[in-house]
Amino acid sequence: MSRTLPFEQPITELMQRVRELRVVADGDARYAGELRRLEDKVSKLARELFEELTPWQRVQLSRHPRRPYFGDYLERLFDEFVELHGDRLYGDDAAIVGGFARYPRGPTGRSVMVIGHQKGRGTKEAVRRNFAMPNPEGYRKARRLMDLADRFRLPVLTFIDTPGAFPGIGAEERGQSEAIGQCLLTMSQLRVPVIATVVGEGGSGGALALGVANRVLALEHVWYSVISPEACASILWKDASQAERAADVLKPTAQMALELGAVDHVVEEPPGGAHHDWDGTARRLDYALREALAALDGLGEQELVDDRYRRFRRLGAVHA
């Protein structure tokens, strides 16, 4: 996969040009105003261009090889992360990472449980993480950690970024369906605040297994739907290469999920997308997470369960 997608080429080039100018100007005060104007202009242009993105282009951005992954947010937003391994039944799945952490950073931080799909950067690491496609062990680990969080009253923050649960022989033998179903059940009954954020790919049941939250956030350029555009295309037209066309009918974007109520808040990404500015993306997400967590403060245990129940109970399009 190329590091720059064709449609982002002009923006990427302009941003690169401005960065170069900044180096040349070398802090010279005479050019500061001009540079700032130029940057604003590029940002505005990027925003305009990105507002017009097609669903398929957003899907491509969600999979951008330089897009920040769960671990990159973990580093930037949390303190004292202690990873916890294993499902206590069979193994440890590197496609899902979880553990204790303090959130937010600084004096107001409190202990939370953080769990997310983890993609690997580079071929070796990507393979080790199975491209963030969990096996049942991953979901059973997640469920174990959620249960742990429930017993010690730790808020649960999840990060969703998976093409889907792994479709393999072993996964079926070890009960992929049951593992996901149990995750949904456990999550729906947690007596603590739960916030889920879709940071990349929200691939169907394998994504939702970490998504039964009181508040569901999504970054601006993600996909979240019942099926991937490729799989949708292969069902509709027996041709996975028609994914672009499938994305048009499936509308798997954050914006559509927001419209239909499946997502509560879309977090705007920096100009050009999250991959241009990891720190900036993390800052924006931090702000949204704090706000979401604060909104759930003061809710009692049963109120949190009921709030989550109502949130999902009303989702659907039904003519009575």
Add this chain to the structure above:
Amino acid sequence: MAWNERVRPETDASEKRSAGKGVFRKCDGCGETLLAEVLENNFEVCPSCGAHHRLRHDGWRRLILDRGELVEWDRHLEPADPLQFSDGRGYRERIASAQKATGATEAIEIGRGHIDGLAIGWGAFHFTFMGGSMGSVDGEKIARLFERATAESLPVVLLQASGGARMQEGILSLMQMAKTVAALGRLREAGLPFISVCLHPTTGGVAASFALLGDVNMAEPKALVGFAGPRVIESTIRQTLPEGFQRAEFLLEHGMIDRVVPRTSMRAEIATILRHLRR
């Protein structure tokens, strides 16, 4: 797996009427030519080899429920078209033709019936309605089934036959997985039993939500039950799948279901289990 991904069951020729205009039918298991009437009277189970052919939902009612009687709930709920989905043929059009072909309003029926005199909450998927796919209406009905059973202190018996979540409603179909399982959670908290019966096939979003969360999970012989469809797995791992993979017997062997139950003893088994769980 989406609803219209083709599953080629070994046991599904119930709609293929052979020559003689429905007088004779050929068994998919042993190939024997049978009187159609004989097969129908035997709830689509071959009297020679025991192969199970697809049984329509009215047949299931007759098989399981006392006098075949069901007081149906919420039949009036009908699907909307939240995405204005069209793949050349619009979603509304597909719904209309499925309704016409099946006489059902949606892919699941719910209601109240009795088994051996014990009142139960009942749900049954119609696989012939868009592959039994779970859209908003189906999710809503299943949630209502669990909620109403909780309120009326009824055990729930749910028969699944579904390709999974319905693609045409996009993310809203996905959300039905969370909604239905959350409602199941309420039934469990109330201490009421959930008997899950997996028919052929039970896959995708239905398998990965409530179908394998029964207090007792059963499946019909040879029913395909799994998360990913066989075609998807084959194309991912580029291997031919082993014989019997994802069939009921495979799930039993791997500890995912309690029992493989032939249709002929299904009613008696459910009745016995419900008696054991009666408080």
